Amino acid sequence: MQQLPSRLLDNVVNEFGKLPGIGKKTALRLTLHMLNQPDNEVEAFVSAISQMKTDIMICPECHNITETEGLCSICADERRDHSLICVVETIRELIAIENTGQYRGLYHVLGGRISPMDGIGPKNLNIDSLERRVQENTIAEVILATSTTIEGDTTNFYLFRRLSPFGVPITTLARGLSVGDELEYADEITLGRSILNRVPYNSVKS
Amino acid sequence: MQQLPSRLLDNVVNEFGKLPGIGKKTALRLTLHMLNQPDNEVEAFVSAISQMKTDIMICPECHNITETEGLCSICADERRDHSLICVVETIRELIAIENTGQYRGLYHVLGGRISPMDGIGPKNLNIDSLERRVQENTIAEVILATSTTIEGDTTNFYLFRRLSPFGVPITTLARGLSVGDELEYADEITLGRSILNRVPYNSVKS
Numbered sequence A, B: 001m002q003q004l005p006s007r008l009l010d011n012v013v014n015e016f017g018k019l020p021g022i023g024k025k026t027a028l029r030l031t032l033h034m035l036n037q038p039d040n041e042v043e044a045f046v047s048a049i050s051q052m053k054t055d056i057m058i059c060p061e062c063h064n065i066t067e068t069e070g071l072c073s074i075c076a077d078e079r080r081d082h083s084l085i086c087v088v089e090t091i092r093e094l095i096a097i098e099n100t101g102q103y104r105g106l107y108h109v110l111g112g113r114i115s116p117m118d119g120i121g122p123k124n125l126n127i128d129s130l131e132r133r134v135q136e137n138t139i140a141e142v143i144l145a146t147s148t149t150i151e152g153d154t155t156n157f158y159l160f161r162r163l164s165p166f167g168v169p170i171t172t173l174a175r176g177l178s179v180g181d182e183l184e185y186a187d188e189i190t191l192g193r194s195i196l197n198r199v200p201y202n203s204v205k206s
Helices: A007-017 A024-036 A039-055 A091-100 A128-136 A150-166 A188-196 B007-017 B024-036 B039-055 B091-100 B128-136 B150-166 B188-196
Strands: A081-088 A105-109 A141-144 A170-172 B081-088 B105-109 B141-144 B170-172
Touching: A007 A024, A007 B039, A024 B039, A024 B091, A039 B007, A039 B024, A039 B039, A081 A091, A081 A128, A091 A105, A091 B024, A105 A128, A128 A150, A141 A150, A150 A170, B007 B024, B081 B091, B081 B128, B091 B105, B105 B128, B128 B150, B141 B150, B150 B170
Parallel strands: A081 A105, A081 A141, A141 A170, B081 B105, B081 B141, B141 B170
Antiparallel strands: none
């Protein structure tokens, strides 16, 4: 990589370069951008990150993030349906589902998915606490909402086997064509499965 | 944009989103990455930026960055050729030229290029100080190394007119085909100009 005229600059480039999806060239661009910003702008950037790291806590129930001690705003919300648990990989998926406005139950954040290639097994995920929640509460349904990848499917299957003994209904997200998909451009696997898993026209909600 | 479950998180997403080329989705990804990093990693990131902002100074001679009071490491280097000035738009181009290892003279960082569309005129750039350097020192050659864009060419032309009265030789970077270019894929303007500006075979340095 390029030699930089300053070690201080070099440090910042290295730090930016550690972020996911940021290569060395982009890191340098971001660093020089920072260098050109007024001091108060940079101060705001830096303190927002510091404050987030110090002040954000994890919900002891669902492992969502929270700004206060104890339950997160979702678990603490009495108007939500406490008999539904939607299992997601990370907070990112929780946020995505929340933004659909279609779900009013609780969540359970696994903290990842089973991926032997990355050395992540069931023990590295928040699965014991999920099992405990299913045992200790009256749960009407557990919705498995992991990614539709091999690792996501593996995780789904593992969770299904772990939770089945408790007799709780277990569902998973509908799979098929995306809204707005042109049939001719849909990938073969999705299209093939959407034929195999076709549903009565009248049962489709939109 | 998405509703986030935490204002602290939201702040960081906004700050990342202000960086050039970082959209809201990437900003969220970077924010959650930060949230998952160990405290000392985040501390290193934050303090590298803070330290850079506090400790980096600008060279009074060429406007390059420096970590010490006074001249930058390039201007202070007695082994470099002090009769050559290479004029660049920003530190980024200075770094790029330094990394070629082909140049041992000094630099002059303009701080941008003339761009009426962005409201940047000659007065916003470090041109007066360049004129002073040419007047006050024995300069053998000024190399104009701005971008090969319309704004870069405009800046070049302006600098040429400003510096010509001092009788100093003014050169600009060679333009033509890039090393490794396939002729059939070269853009027409570059190819056309490289025919017009063809040079004796024996004069080419490689």
